[in-house]
Amino acid sequence: MTAETILLVEDNEDDELLAIRALKKAATPSKVVVARDGEEALDYVYAQGKFAERNKLELPRVILLDINLPKLSGLQVLESIRSHATTRLIPIVLLTSSDEEQDMLAGYSLGANSYIRKPVDFDEFIEEIGLLGRYWLGMNRTPNER
Numbered sequence: 001m002t003a004e005t006i007l008l009v010e011d012n013e014d015d016e017l018l019a020i021r022a023l024k025k026a027a028t029p030s031k032v033v034v035a036r037d038g039e040e041a042l043d044y045v046y047a048q049g050k051f052a053e054r055n056k057l058e059l060p061r062v063i064l065l066d067i068n069l070p071k072l073s074g075l076q077v078l079e080s081i082r083s084h085a086t087t088r089l090i091p092i093v094l095l096t097s098s099d100e101e102q103d104m105l106a107g108y109s110l111g112a113n114s115y116i117r118k119p120v121d122f123d124e125f126i127e128e129i130g131l132l133g134r135y136w137l138g139m140n141r142t143p144n145e146r
Contacts, residue, residue: 004061004137006030009041011069019129026130038072062136067096082111
């Protein structure tokens, strides 16, 4: 089985390391690409900037997207991805420390597939990220699969 790409958009280095550790522990056959801000996330998705050499046809299998990011917010990234025909069906999970109702409403209104509040507890964080990886890479099916 070839590795599927997970785009992790996270500006907190500790959360990034925990997420990568959890995905490895869950034994998800995935390659994790990390973007540190909203602009870098869009550069990866659209194969531009430092990712210009990336194959545009190989889109991430799922995007784990923080809301509070530098340069462009996660909601702005979500809106951009949903506005393009080639990217609008990529599953996007908002993975955030925000528990604000308005953020949740905005995320779902813009087309998020899921909204997950990052657990504060280390073990719970590891478990939830592992579950996310197993679900989105193992169980979930997307229209471009054959």
